[in-house]
Amino acid sequence: MRLIRIAALVAIVFAASSTTLRAAIVSAVEYYDAALDHYFVTALPNEIDALDGGQFPGWVRTGLSFNVYAMGSAIPASTPVCRFYGSPAAGLDSHFYSASPLECQQVQQRFPNAWLLESLDVFEVFLPDTTTGQCPSGSIPIYRAWNQRPDSNHRYTTDLGVMQTMLARGYAAEGYGPGPVPTAMCSPTSVGVNAPVCAPSATDTSPFVGTTVTLFANCTGNPSSFTWTGCSSSGGRCDTTSDAPGTLTYSVAGTNASGTGNPAAIDIHWRGLPAAPVCAMTITSNTVPPVVGSTALLAAACTNAPTSYNWTNCSSGGALCAAQANSAGLQNYSVSASNGGGTGPSAARAVSWVSSAPPAPGLCSQYPTYLFSDFGWANTELFSRDFTDSPGFAWNGVWVVKLSVPANASGGGQFSIAEFAGPPTARELTVSRMPCDFRPDDPSGNNGPFARGEGINVAKSFVIGASSGGKIGLAAGVDYYVNIRNWDVTSSQISCDPSIRCEALFLITVP
Numbered sequence: 001m002r003l004i005r006i007a008a009l010v011a012i013v014f015a016a017s018s019t020t021l022r023a024a025i026v027s028a029v030e031y032y033d034a035a036l037d038h039y040f041v042t043a044l045p046n047e048i049d050a051l052d053g054g055q056f057p058g059w060v061r062t063g064l065s066f067n068v069y070a071m072g073s074a075i076p077a078s079t080p081v082c083r084f085y086g087s088p089a090a091g092l093d094s095h096f097y098s099a100s101p102l103e104c105q106q107v108q109q110r111f112p113n114a115w116l117l118e119s120l121d122v123f124e125v126f127l128p129d130t131t132t133g134q135c136p137s138g139s140i141p142i143y144r145a146w147n148q149r150p151d152s153n154h155r156y157t158t159d160l161g162v163m164q165t166m167l168a169r170g171y172a173a174e175g176y177g178p179g180p181v182p183t184a185m186c187s188p189t190s191v192g193v194n195a196p197v198c199a200p201s202a203t204d205t206s207p208f209v210g211t212t213v214t215l216f217a218n219c220t221g222n223p224s225s226f227t228w229t230g231c232s233s234s235g236g237r238c239d240t241t242s243d244a245p246g247t248l249t250y251s252v253a254g255t256n257a258s259g260t261g262n263p264a265a266i267d268i269h270w271r272g273l274p275a276a277p278v279c280a281m282t283i284t285s286n287t288v289p290p291v292v293g294s295t296a297l298l299a300a301a302c303t304n305a306p307t308s309y310n311w312t313n314c315s316s317g318g319a320l321c322a323a324q325a326n327s328a329g330l331q332n333y334s335v336s337a338s339n340g341g342g343t344g345p346s347a348a349r350a351v352s353w354v355s356s357a358p359p360a361p362g363l364c365s366q367y368p369t370y371l372f373s374d375f376g377w378a379n380t381e382l383f384s385r386d387f388t389d390s391p392g393f394a395w396n397g398v399w400v401v402k403l404s405v406p407a408n409a410s411g412g413g414q415f416s417i418a419e420f421a422g423p424p425t426a427r428e429l430t431v432s433r434m435p436c437d438f439r440p441d442d443p444s445g446n447n448g449p450f451a452r453g454e455g456i457n458v459a460k461s462f463v464i465g466a467s468s469g470g471k472i473g474l475a476a477g478v479d480y481y482v483n484i485r486n487w488d489v490t491s492s493q494i495s496c497d498p499s500i501r502c503e504a505l506f507l508i509t510v511p
Contacts, residue, residue, distance in 0.1 A: 024073060025188055025220045027065040028123060030157070033058045037147075039155040040095055043068050043123040045199075052203050052216070061203075061214070063237065066142060066158040066187045067222055068123035077136065080121035081185070082107075086152060089423045089500050090114035094153045097144075099127050099185040126186035133177015135186035144184035145171040158187050189222055195261040196221035196254030206269045208305075210340050212241050213268060215250055221261070223254030229263065245272040276344035277302040277337035280378035284387050288361055288372040289352045295389045296323045296351050298333055301380030302344070306337035312346070320386055325353040349374075361400075362435030362481070369397035370436060376404050379510055383420055385503040393504065395496035399484040400435045401506055407477035409464045411511030416459035417484050420505040426495040427504065428487040429453040431460065431472060435481045454489050464511065482506070 028043040031051055035058055042048060051059050069075050082104035086092025096115060098104050107115050126139045135141055145155045145166040155171070157163055163181055167173060175182030198219040207213050217226050217236040230250040231238040242248060251265040279302040290296045298321040300309055306319070312334040314321040325331055334348040364370040369391040373382055382401070384393035393399045403415075417429050430438055430449035442448035451472045453460055460472060467473035474480060484504060486496035496502035 024070045025067045025222060026070050026123070027218055028068045028156075029216075030062045030064045030155075031059045032062050033060075036093075036151075036153075038094060038151070038153040041097070041156050043070065048201065048218075052201055054204070061216075064157060064159065064162065065236075066156070067189060068125050069188060071119075071121045071123055073124050075124065075188075077126060078124045078188075079127045080124050082120045083118045083122040084115040085118050086115055087113065087423070089497070091150055092152055094151055096152075096154060097122070097156060097185075099125050126188065128176050128183040128186050130176045133175060133179070133183040135183060139186035139188050141183040142185040142187050143181060144174045146174055148172050156184070195259040196223045196256055197261050198223075198252050198254050198264040200250065200252050200264055200266040202266060202268060205267070206271055208271050208273055208340050209242050209245055210273070212239050214239050215252070215266065217252045217254060219252075219254035219261070221254065221256045221258070223256050223261075225255045227253045227255070227260070227263075240268075242268075242270040245270050273341045274304040274339055276342040277304045277306045277339055278344045279303075279306075279335055279337050279347040280376055280380070281333070281335055281347045281349045282373055282375050282378070282380070282382060283349055283351060284371065284373040284382070286369070286371060286389055286391065287357055288374070289354050289358060290325075291357055292325050292328055292353050292355050294324070295387075297321075297387045298323050298335070298349070299380075299382065299386070300335045300337060300347070301378040302337040303379075304339055304341065304344075306339050308338045310336045310338065310343070310346075323351065325351075328353050328355040349376075360436075362437060363439075364398060364400065364436035367396070367398050367436055367485075369394045371397065371399045372435070373399070373401045373506070374404075375401050375506075375508070377406055377409070377510055379508065381505060381507040383503065383505055385420065385501070393484075393501070395486060395498050395500070395502060396494050397485070398436045399504065399506075401482040401484070402435070403474075403480045403482065403508075405464065405474050405476055405478055405480065409474075409476045409511060412461065412463035412471060413509040413511055414459055414461045415482060415506070415508040416457065417453075417482075418457045418505045418507065420503045423497075423500070423502065424456050425486055425502040425504075426454070426456060426488040426490075427458065428485055428489060429458045429460070430483045432481050432483060433479070436483055437481065438483060438485065438487075449483070 026043050028041050031040045079099050081097050081099050084096045086094040126136050128135050143163040147153045173181050175184035177183050196219040198217050201216050203214045215238045228238050231240045247267050247269045249265050249267050251263040253263040254261050279300045282299045284297040300319045311321050314323045330352050332350050334346040336346040371393045431451035432449040437449050439448035462474050463471045486502050488495040
């Protein structure tokens with residue numbers, strides 16, 4: 001994410017009906033984020049679609065899953081599984097599951113501000129014998145491994161070999177029963193006499209030709225084999241590609257002891273190769289210009305879905321590059337990006353490194369710290385958390401985003417500041433010709449901000465030229481500063497707790 005980006009899933013409504021639903025075994029699919037070193041599991045179709053569709057970058061399937069009953073199934077002797085989200089304000093940003101009603105209640109009572117209840121029924125399983133750890137007939141153990149770190153992430157698996165690997169990595173086993181590997185829950189292994197019913201999904205339903213797409217069968221009934229059409233595989237997943245644009249249909253049927261279910265299809269719309277990426281570069285630092293020994297975070301904002309990045313004078317394989325200098329002076333940086341359509345032109349920026357802290361720009365000396373982003377002019381987004389050098393966007397500081405409107409700009413767009421995976425934080429945003437300008441408004445822009453916004457999420461529409469229709473006017477060829485601070489205007493107080501980071505997202509759409 002990069003924050004997890006998975007924290008946004010707390011906004012999903014768990015629409016469990018009070019009416020008993022038809023019993024169905026579904027797959028609880030496991031995902032992993034390498035940057036966080038976190039595991040996550042879900043059986044909810046909307047979450048699976050969002051994760052497989054790339055809505056939360058960084059999370060990828062591990063290829064493992066286990067059977068559960070769909071939420072609301074209410075199978076005799078089964079139990080619903082509660083899910084909690086660990087608040088980032090408590091240093092967590094993770095999820096926790098339990099099939100024990102007692103444990104669910106204890107978490108709510110003991111950690112009301114750290115672990116936030118998302119649902120009392122995300123899926124349903126069986127609870128093992130709490131003394132022996134024995135699972136009931138027709139089910140197998142689900143093991144729970146805890147990473148024993150402050151970020152408190154758990155991994156859930158029915159694979160004993162995986163569990164033993166996690167223990168060797170320093171994880172702790174949690175559950176019921178004696179022995180080194182207790183049982184946390186029990187996964188159902190069958191669903192009556194029904195043949196499997198499949199609902200295939202894909203990592204991308206509109207990929208570019210030449211890329212690889214993974215199809216997943218997503219079948220009920222615990223299939224022992226799978227039959228794919230249009231894709232070569234005998235398992236529950238299949239990798240495929242195409243060298244020509246167009247729509248191709250793939251189908252899969254699952255087989256268990258009761259027979260083979262009806263084939264279920266999915267369409268993949270293969271697209272022709274994109275144009276090569278065109279990039280712009282933003283520069284963020286704790287001072288402007290940056291001091292030798294500190295970091296200037298370079299961020300590439302590129303069109304046309306880059307698959308790789310090429311930096312000059314900065315070492316990185318991604319869209320972000322942390323630049324540093326050993327001596328004062330001017331240093332040139334550039335970046336280009338590549339995709340299936342080729343490598344685009346380079347975007348170049350120069351950074352003038354200084355040997356000691358420079359004077360604060362504009363009115364920034366009135367504040368303890370400031371974080372400065374030389375944004376330029378591009379359709380892109382910036383995350384304050386990407387800049388890891390202290391103080392960054394401090395609880396009592398200001399984040400300044402400099403916008404440079406091109407001389408030939410026309411039309412209109414919008415920029416916004418939004419909460420980013422932290423506690424809801426009231427903010428004040430101003431648009432001015434001066435950094436850190438939170439003076440009273442001046443519509444002329446000569447002696448104060450000419451636009452202001454307040455709240456947790458603030459958006460401002462603009463036009464190039466004179467203000468009109470409630471949209472602020474920006475002049476072509478002029479620099480502007482969007483100033484952001486954690487401030488509650490109703491109480492005239494800083495809105496961020498000094499013990500945490502209240503991170504934000506800045507997003508702009510330009511003509």
